[in-house]
Amino acid sequence: MRALTWHGKHNVQVDTVPDPQIVNPRDAIIKITATAICGSDLHLYDSMIPGMSNGDILGHEFMGVVEEVGPANTTLKVGDRVVVPFVIACGKCFFCDHRMPAACDNSNPADKADATEIAYGYSVAGLFGYSHLTGGYAGGQAEYARVPYSDYGPIKIPDGIEDERVLFLSDIFPTGWMAAENAQIQPGDTVAIWGCGPVGLFAIKSALLQGAGRVIAIDHHPRRLELARQNGAEVLNYHEVKVREALMEMTAGIGPDSCIDAVGMEAHGFSPDNIVDAIKQETKILGTDRPHVLRETIMAVRKGGTVSVPGVYGGVADKWPIGAFMEKGLTLKTGQTHVQNYLPQLLELILDGKIDTTDLISHRLPLEQAAEGYKNFKENQNEWTKVVLKP
Amino acid sequence: MSSSEPISTDADVASPAFIDNDNVEGDHAASTIRAAMINRPRQDLYAFWRDFTNLPSFAENVKAVEILDGGRSQWTIAGPAGAEIDLVSEITEDIPGERIAWRSSEGSDVDHEGWIAFKDNAFGRGTEVRIFISYDPPAGAIGKVVAKVMQREPRIQARRELRRFKQLMETGEVSTSKAPDAAPRASRHF
Numbered sequence: 001m002r003a004l005t006w007h008g009k010h011n012v013q014v015d016t017v018p019d020p021q022i023v024n025p026r027d028a029i030i031k032i033t034a035t036a037i038c039g040s041d042l043h044l045y046d047s048m049i050p051g052m053s054n055g056d057i058l059g060h061e062f063m064g065v066v067e068e069v070g071p072a073n074t075t076l077k078v079g080d081r082v083v084v085p086f087v088i089a090c091g092k093c094f095f096c097d098h099r100m101p102a103a104c105d106n107s108n109p110a111d112k113a114d115a116t117e118i119a120y121g122y123s124v125a126g127l128f129g130y131s132h133l134t135g136g137y138a139g140g141q142a143e144y145a146r147v148p149y150s151d152y153g154p155i156k157i158p159d160g161i162e163d164e165r166v167l168f169l170s171d172i173f174p175t176g177w178m179a180a181e182n183a184q185i186q187p188g189d190t191v192a193i194w195g196c197g198p199v200g201l202f203a204i205k206s207a208l209l210q211g212a213g214r215v216i217a218i219d220h221h222p223r224r225l226e227l228a229r230q231n232g233a234e235v236l237n238y239h240e241v242k243v244r245e246a247l248m249e250m251t252a253g254i255g256p257d258s259c260i261d262a263v264g265m266e267a268h269g270f271s272p273d274n275i276v277d278a279i280k281q282e283t284k285i286l287g288t289d290r291p292h293v294l295r296e297t298i299m300a301v302r303k304g305g306t307v308s309v310p311g312v313y314g315g316v317a318d319k320w321p322i323g324a325f326m327e328k329g330l331t332l333k334t335g336q337t338h339v340q341n342y343l344p345q346l347l348e349l350i351l352d353g354k355i356d357t358t359d360l361i362s363h364r365l366p367l368e369q370a371a372e373g374y375k376n377f378k379e380n381q382n383e384w385t386k387v388v389l390k391p
Numbered sequence: 392m393s394s395s396e397p398i399s400t401d402a403d404v405a406s407p408a409f410i411d412n413d414n415v416e417g418d419h420a421a422s423t424i425r426a427a428m429i430n431r432p433r434q435d436l437y438a439f440w441r442d443f444t445n446l447p448s449f450a451e452n453v454k455a456v457e458i459l460d461g462g463r464s465q466w467t468i469a470g471p472a473g474a475e476i477d478l479v480s481e482i483t484e485d486i487p488g489e490r491i492a493w494r495s496s497e498g499s500d501v502d503h504e505g506w507i508a509f510k511d512n513a514f515g516r517g518t519e520v521r522i523f524i525s526y527d528p529p530a531g532a533i534g535k536v537v538a539k540v541m542q543r544e545p546r547i548q549a550r551r552e553l554r555r556f557k558q559l560m561e562t563g564e565v566s567t568s569k570a571p572d573a574a575p576r577a578s579r580h581f
Contacts, residue, residue, distance in 0.1 A: 005577040021572035024564040055577035072563060090562040093430055094516060109566045110451075110554040114547070123554075126566065135566075138574040146573060148566060 002391070003057045003142035004370040009047035010378075012371050017057065020138060020146035025072030028150035030084060034163035035062035035140045037370070037377050037387045038086075038171055039197045040264070040312045044131065045374050048266060048281070049314055051115060051133035060086035060128040061170040062140025063163060066150075075151040082154035084147055085339035086171045088126035088137060091152030101125070102336040107148065108135045119315075125336070133314075141370055143391045155343040158351075164358050164388060165350055168202070173357060174342040175310050176202025176262075180210050182308035182333035183258035188213035192247055192256035192300060193233070194293045196224035198386050199310050200262035201360050204233045207260075209355065216250060218243055220268070221382040227360060244300040255302030264311025267292040273319055291317040298324050309334035360386045367391040422525030425549040431560045433509035433518040437488045439560065440507055443480070449555040449565055463496065476500045502527040520557075524549045 005015045020029060038061050043049050063083040066076050076082065089101030096104055104125040108116070113123035115133050126148070129139015138145065147154060157166050176199050183191055191207045193200050196219035204215050208231075217228035218236045225235040236246050247256055267274055267290045274292040281290055297307045298321045307330060325332070349355050362385040365373050373387040429436060439445050443464045446453045454475070455467040462482035467475055478499040484492035484506070492506035503526040510519045524545045555565045568574040 001575070003575070003577070007577075015577040017577050018571040018575040020575050023567060023569075023573045026562070026564060053576070057574075057576060090558075090566075092561040093557075094428060097430065106554075106558045106562050107566055109568050110551040110558070112568065113554060114550070117550075126568070136568040136574060138568070138576065142575075149562065 001143040002367060003138070004059060004367065004374075004389075006044060006052055006056045006058055007054050010045060010375075012045065012058065012374050014368050014370055015055075017055075017142075020144055022068055022070045023146070024148060025070045026149050026151055027070040028066055028073060028076050028147045028154070029068040030062070030064040030082065030140075030145050030147055030150075030154075031067040032062050032064040032140055032143060032145060032391050033081075034064070034167045035059050035142075035367070035389045035391065036167060036170075037061075037141070037373050037389065039199060040130075041374070042378050043264070043266060043312060043314075045378060046266065049131050049133070051131040053132060053136070056129070056131070056136075057138040057142055058129045059139035059141030060130055061167065061172065062128075062145060063157070063167050063170060064145075067144065069150065073151045076154065076156075081157040081159070083157060083166050083169045083343075084128070084140065084145070085153045085155075085169075085174075085343070086128055086130075087153075087336060087339050088128065088135065088148055089153060089340055090149050091340075096152075096340075099341050100338055101153075101340040102338045112136050127336070141367065141389060143367070153340055155347060157347070161351070164361060166347065166357070167388065168198075168357050169339075169343055169346055169350075171337065171339065172198045173202050173346055173355075174339045175199050175337040176204075177206040177342055177346060178335075178337045179203045179260050179262060179308050179310035180206035180212075182306070182310075182335075183207065183260055184306045184308075184331065184333070185210050185212050185258060187211040189257040190214045190216065190251055190254075191258045191260065192216045192218065192297075193228075193260040193262055194218045194243075194297060195262035195264075195311065196221070196228040196235075197262065197381075198360050200224075200260075201227055201231060201385075203260050203262050203310065204228055204231045205355055208232050209349070216247065216256065223382045224385060227385060230359065243296060247300050251302070255300060255305065257302055258306045258308060259297035259301040261293045261297050261307065261309045261311045263293040264309075265289040265291070265313045265315075277317070289313045289315050289317045291320075295319065295321055298330065301328070301330060303328045304330070306331040306333065310337070361388055363387045365389055422523065423545040423549045424521060424523050425546070425553050426519060426521045427553045427557050428512060428517050429520050429557045429560050430517040433511060434488050436518055436520060436560055437491070437509050440556075441485070441487075441491055449559045450552050451555070468501075478503060520553065522549055522553050 001019050003017045066080040087102045088107040089104035090106040093105040107126035108123050117123040126135030128137050191212045193203050196217050207215050215233040217233035220239045277290040367389045376384045443456045446456050452468050454469045457465045464480050466478040479496045480493045481496050483494050490508045495503040506523045508521045558565050570576045
């Protein structure tokens with residue numbers, strides 16, 4: 001089959017690779033009909049995530065048609081249309097039982113699990129196409145994918161709904177939704193959201209659906225700010241204003257009730273802390289993440305407020321504003337998305353027409369042009385807001 | 392038990408595992424204890440482990456197990472470059488639903504000892520499973536092979552095998568991303 005494969009920093013290409021096979025009884029093989037490039041794929045493209053291996057297939061946002069099922073799978077049938085969660089979860093362990101599939105204890109293979117047990121204290125769940133730290137699974141920017149525990153994760157899609165309307169159930173819609181949930185929004189709250197990429201846009205939509213009175217979105221790309229505005233947010237361009245001062249002014253000194261960091265480890269910007277972090281990140285010795293946005297959310301959120309972090313971080317960082325965090329009495333909530341928990345509810349929102357899931361798509365490319373998609377999504381973030389690939 | 396008993400910790404397992412991970416018990420050069428919570432009744436876990444012919448389904452290096460008489464079993468362990476290590480294991484303790492201990496008999500290629508214990512979690516989280524693995528690689532060429540098979544680290548072996556046992560018991564399968572079938576990838580010549 002053809003698949004988008006990783007060969008080092010800013011080096012991805014579509015190659016011919018072997019077809020995946022059913023190897024475990026609960027597996028399914030999915031023939032992929034639509035897949036997308038995620039902002040978090042750019043962390044891999046930029047070689048910011050350790051544990052990548054030359055030749056890995058990327059992609060964790062995908063959907064398709066069931067091509068083959070393993071003998072223990074009684075849920076899926078050949079021909080079913082499904083969207084596949086980016087988190088691989090067994091559905092049977094303590095964590096899956098307690099509605100924490102993104103903390104699944106079993107999906108990271110035994111030999112791969114050592115790395116995150118050492119790095120994080122306990123091993124983390126497997127993810128599709130996201131390094132050998134999270135299992136070394138092949139991703140879905142390909143013609144076919146092997147889906148483990150396929151009787152638990154994938155959600156069936158009724159006929160007559162276009163792929164693009166449901167594709168983002170795989171990651172960014174539930175991720176934006178959980179980010180808003182983690183922000184603990186009360187009716188009428190003001191929510192500030194850093195980053196108007198796909199997850200930030202879904203966080204805006206979700207925060208408003210969850211009862212926020214007001215959403216203030218922060219970015220510097222005019223097109224992305226425009227999308228945020230179209231979705232009902234007020235916007236701040238951080239090239240034009242000092243963010244915390246502007247938020248303080250807009251909220252008459254109280255501050256936002258919740259802040260959402262939808263940026264993560266590769267924050268842009270030229271504040272002094274971010275420049276030092278960029279140097280450290282480049283050396284890969286002194287630090288791994290640029291948590292400029294995380295620091296700013298902690299400074300900007302109101303006393304007793306909540307900071308929610310859907311943005312991806314992978315390693316360690318310093319200059320953590322622990323004083324502001326403690327003295328203001330903040331709550332911090334984060335984590336990879338428990339996708340499986342949200343799928344039925346979010347599919348219903350789509351089917352009921354309560355949310356537009358396609359307005360962020362800027363480009364549609366054949367899988368063969370995926371490398372071009374990566375390059376532009378990285379270099380022209382203003383115009384390239386979301387890339388959908390068709391195998 | 393090691394002489395260095397914990398005196399100020401409430402960790403269960405009388406666990407010197409937390410103190411000296413490389414020499415916790417027994418007479419062997421390398422040993423370790425590892426614990427895992429498994430979401431299955433302890434009787435099921437005991438029964439599966441007690442049938443040593445199930446070992447190859449989760450213990451990566453155990454190729455085949457043949458049951459002999461008198462609580463003994465013959466284990467064939469795969470080594471690198473087609474080498475095989477033979478071991479005759481004898482059950483030294485068997486408490487149904489709770490504990491199985493075994494030891495290699497004389498004439499085995501490796502001097503090995505282990506136990507596995509099953510206990511209900513007091514708060515309904517499943518079964519607490521603890522495994523102890525200990526061995527002395529023999530001298531000479533075969534010793535080097537054994538050390539390589541055991542990955543030199545009983546700790547690595549214990550945690551990986553206990554993870555695979557947990558996966559199999561909880562999910563019905565051992566998770567894998569082994570290329571090419573389970574996870575295809577491009578060849579590395581770029």
